[in-house]
Amino acid sequence: xxxxxxxxxxxxxxxxxxxxxxxxxxxxxxxxxxxxxxxxxxxxxxxxxxxxxxxxxxxxxxxxxxxxxxxxxxxxxxxxxxxxxxxxxxxxxxxxxxxxxxxxxxxxxxxxxxxxxxxxxxxxxxxxxxxxxxxxxxxxxxxxxxxxxxxxxxxxxxxxxxxxxxxxxxxxxxxxxxxxxxxxxxxxxxxxxxxxxxxxxxxxxxxxxxxxxxxxxxxxxxxxxxxxxxxxxxxxxxxxxxxxxxxxxxxxxxxxxxxxxxxxxxxxxxxxxxxxxxxxxxxxxxxxxxxxxxxxxxxxxxxxxxxxxxxxxxxxxxxxxxxxxxxxxxxxxxxxxxxxxxxxxxxxxxxxxxxxxxxxxxxxxxxxxxxxxxxxxxxxxxxxxxxxxxxxxxxxxxxxxxxxxxxxxxxxxxxxxxxxxxxxxxxxxxxxxx
Amino acid sequence: xxxxxxxxxxxxxxxxxxxxxxxxxxxxxxxxxxxxxxxxxxxxxxxxxxxxxxxxxxxxxxxxxxxxxxxxxxxxxxxxxxxxxxxxxxxxxxxxxxxxxxxxxxxxxxxxxxxxxxxxxxxxxxxxxxxxxxxxxxxxxxxxxxxxxxxxxxxxxxxxxxxxxxxxxxxxxxxxxxxxxxxxxxxxxxxxxxxxxxxxxxxxxxxxxxxxxxxxxxxxxxxxxxxxxxxxxxxxxxxxxxxxxxxxxxxxxxxxxxxxxxxxxxxxxxxxxxxxxxxxxxxxxxxxxxxxxx
Numbered sequence: 001x002x003x004x005x006x007x008x009x010x011x012x013x014x015x016x017x018x019x020x021x022x023x024x025x026x027x028x029x030x031x032x033x034x035x036x037x038x039x040x041x042x043x044x045x046x047x048x049x050x051x052x053x054x055x056x057x058x059x060x061x062x063x064x065x066x067x068x069x070x071x072x073x074x075x076x077x078x079x080x081x082x083x084x085x086x087x088x089x090x091x092x093x094x095x096x097x098x099x100x101x102x103x104x105x106x107x108x109x110x111x112x113x114x115x116x117x118x119x120x121x122x123x124x125x126x127x128x129x130x131x132x133x134x135x136x137x138x139x140x141x142x143x144x145x146x147x148x149x150x151x152x153x154x155x156x157x158x159x160x161x162x163x164x165x166x167x168x169x170x171x172x173x174x175x176x177x178x179x180x181x182x183x184x185x186x187x188x189x190x191x192x193x194x195x196x197x198x199x200x201x202x203x204x205x206x207x208x209x210x211x212x213x214x215x216x217x218x219x220x221x222x223x224x225x226x227x228x229x230x231x232x233x234x235x236x237x238x239x240x241x242x243x244x245x246x247x248x249x250x251x252x253x254x255x256x257x258x259x260x261x262x263x264x265x266x267x268x269x270x271x272x273x274x275x276x277x278x279x280x281x282x283x284x285x286x287x288x289x290x291x292x293x294x295x296x297x298x299x300x301x302x303x304x305x306x307x308x309x310x311x312x313x314x315x316x317x318x319x320x321x322x323x324x325x326x327x328x329x330x331x332x333x334x335x336x337x338x339x340x341x342x343x344x345x346x347x348x349x350x351x352x353x354x355x356x357x358x359x360x361x362x363x364x365x366x367x368x369x370x371x372x373x374x375x376x377x378x379x380x381x382x383x384x385x386x387x388x389x390x391x392x393x394x395x396x397x398x399x400x401x402x403x404x405x406x407x408x409x410x411x412x413x414x415x416x417x418x419x420x421x422x423x424x425x426x427x428x429x430x431x432x433x434x
Numbered sequence: 435x436x437x438x439x440x441x442x443x444x445x446x447x448x449x450x451x452x453x454x455x456x457x458x459x460x461x462x463x464x465x466x467x468x469x470x471x472x473x474x475x476x477x478x479x480x481x482x483x484x485x486x487x488x489x490x491x492x493x494x495x496x497x498x499x500x501x502x503x504x505x506x507x508x509x510x511x512x513x514x515x516x517x518x519x520x521x522x523x524x525x526x527x528x529x530x531x532x533x534x535x536x537x538x539x540x541x542x543x544x545x546x547x548x549x550x551x552x553x554x555x556x557x558x559x560x561x562x563x564x565x566x567x568x569x570x571x572x573x574x575x576x577x578x579x580x581x582x583x584x585x586x587x588x589x590x591x592x593x594x595x596x597x598x599x600x601x602x603x604x605x606x607x608x609x610x611x612x613x614x615x616x617x618x619x620x621x622x623x624x625x626x627x628x629x630x631x632x633x634x635x636x637x638x639x640x641x642x643x644x645x646x647x648x649x650x651x652x653x654x655x656x657x658x659x660x661x662x663x664x665x666x667x668x669x670x671x672x673x674x675x676x677x678x679x680x681x682x683x684x685x686x687x688x689x690x691x692x693x694x695x696x697x698x699x700x701x702x703x704x705x706x707x708x709x710x711x712x713x714x715x716x717x718x719x720x721x722x723x724x725x726x727x728x
Contacts, residue, residue, distance in 0.1 A: 064690075064691055067693075068690045068691075071478050071479055071693065074479050074480065075479070075480045092478060092693060096477070096478065096479035097479065097481050097482075098479040098480075240583070241581065241583030241584050241674065242584070244565040244566075246563075246565075246583070384692060384693065384694065386691060386692060386693070387688070387691065387692030387693070387694065390687065390691065390692065394672075394673070394675055394676040394679075395675070397673060397674050397675035397676075398674075398675030398676070399675075400584075400675075401584050401585070401586070401674055401675055403675055416499075423475075423493075423694075423697075426475060427475050427476075427477055427482075428477070428482070429484070431482075
């Protein structure tokens with residue numbers, strides 16, 4: 001009798017639990033700060049907009065932390081339905097067998113509406129979107145026009161030659177930090193090589209197969225990094241660790257440095273700090289090189305395997321909600337990230353808001369993404385790329401600190417990166433690149 | 435009753451079982467899994483793991499980064515534990531006399547032990563900030579005089595100082611207790627025989643302090659491995675240019691940030707072997723020289 005009671009109450013409990021679960025699903029994201037506020041606002045708005053589903057949005061305190069937790073959760077079968085992953089982990093996820101392509105589970109959506117630059121980074125070789133682009137950013141150039149104006153520069157430099165000229169003028173006028181960067185590979189390697197049409201790795205940056213090798217240590221990228229090192233010697237460029245603020249974008253926002261290359265996502269804080277003084281342009285080119293598109297940065301939304309029924313339906317409804325033009329425009333306003341579909345962009349332009357300072361990055365960024373592309377500006381399909389970024393940072397930092405020449409650093413990064421690619425190839429032996 | 439109670443041969447096991455269970459789940463099992471994974475090539479999200487024999491070991495052992503990191507770790511082990519023990523010993527010798535308020539002082543001195551290594555890292559990072567910290571005025575006078583963000587030597591100095599600061603209190607208390615338990619009569623007799631303070635230090639205090647010195651060496655060496663993680667994670671993240679990438683931090687980065695579970699497991703296995711060797715050396719060789727009898 002007692003046993004029966006226990007069994008009955010256990011049954012009741014479990015049905016009660018499913019009743020709650022049915023309407024609820026979990027969404028994990030990595031952003032913090034003002035972007036987190038915007039994501040939470042979108043979640044609240046989704047929950048308020050209908051009664052059927054409840055999105056439970058949980059911040060993980062960073063992209064990398066989110067990925068770590070997702071791996072642990074997936075291995076123990078406690079993973080969320082929907083998760084936000086960052087650009088560099090794209091190939092790791094595509095081959096993980098832990099996600100399902102969004103285009104597979106939602107075939108009716110007009111995926112062609114997504115901007116080309118956003119699509120190519122996240123699609124398979126057959127043109128199927130694997131994840132839904134969400135907070136899209138790209139690299140643009142920021143200038144403090146008040147400081148540039150003092151030395152007679154009235155336009156944001158469009159080429160590196162012009163940037164260096166302006167930097168020299170600033171230095172002669174006693175400015176301590178004309179240009180700043182953190183020399184992170186997203187800025188100085190990926191975005192640089194994409195818009196200069198230079199390859200990072202063979203096989204079209206890995207799109208052609210897992211047996212790609214790094215080849216950035218010769219050609220335009222190598223020249224650029226050598227230039228960066230030289231400009232730093234000359235006192236034109238400061239790295240994170242040289243600035244008083246300790247971080248390049250903070251140094252720019254505080255007026256310590258006059259120019260920087262940074263994500264469109266940095267615009268909001270720069271505008272809040274500097275107001276009309278800050279002006280933006282597409283990231284500079286070397287003279288005589290044809291401009292290609294920049295890559296989409298930020299993150300996209302992935303549907304994880306192993307969920308079905310109402311939970312999956314709820315996640316789909318949330319994805320549909322986030323794709324709406326107005327939701328995207330509001331997210332853009334709150335964060336400085338760009339709209340990622342053509343229709344949202346058109347609507348933003350038609351509404352006349354595009355000229356407002358809050359939306360200044362949208363048009364600039366999209367314009368940069370929509371430049372004519374080539375095989376080297378589609379994106380990256382390189383395994384263990386997150387680790388490669390660390391290696392690249394480590395080796396180039398050694399060069400900046402004088403421990404080795406920049407060429408030796410690039411060669412070492414290539415060698416260590418190739419070892420990673422070979423291990424990735426072996427880890428996913430027999431897996432076809434989707 | 436007492437005799438029969440204590441003769442039960444299962445009793446010791448029962449009494450030890452809570453700790454053994456905890457140790458099993460949080461130590462032996464993970465260690466076993468690390469050794470297990472070091473023979474497999476593991477995918478981050480699971481599935482498709484393949485047995486690769488000694489291949490992971492070959493990869494790790496032929497990786498110069500691993501050897502530099504291991505060498506750095508051993509250096510850190512020796513330098514960090516010896517500097518902190520010597521500083522604590524000097525302080526303990528200085529405090530080993532009947533000074534007023536010394537019980538209170540001893541209480542206050544133990545407090546830094548309660549501060550987590552990560553918090554210490556953050557605090558010292560601020561203290562040694564090249565533009566705002568205590569050395570900033572020197573930087574104003576001689577630009578580039580001090581910058582732990584760029585110069586690896588400066589970074590190491592900063593980490594060692596933070597480590598000494600956090601390690602001193604506990605070591606100090608243990609050594610001071612040891613010093614105070616040395617009978618006064620020995621000092622007095624030696625003094626009457628004409629032995630000066632230095633002679634008494636080397637012939638009476640240090641030899642009688644060996645049990646305490648041994649235990650602090652064991653604890654400090656173990657702590658230099660685990661405690662260094664929090665300091666490096668908050669202060670340098672292995673930089674600049676990988677100069678402070680100790681093995682514990684490298685394993686974390688490889689495993690959790692780079693999804694190289696097999697490589698991290700293999701390096702963990704190697705680290706276990708090193709730690710076991712160091713501990714065995716301490717107990718089998720060094721402890722023989724410790725005088726527990728007085």
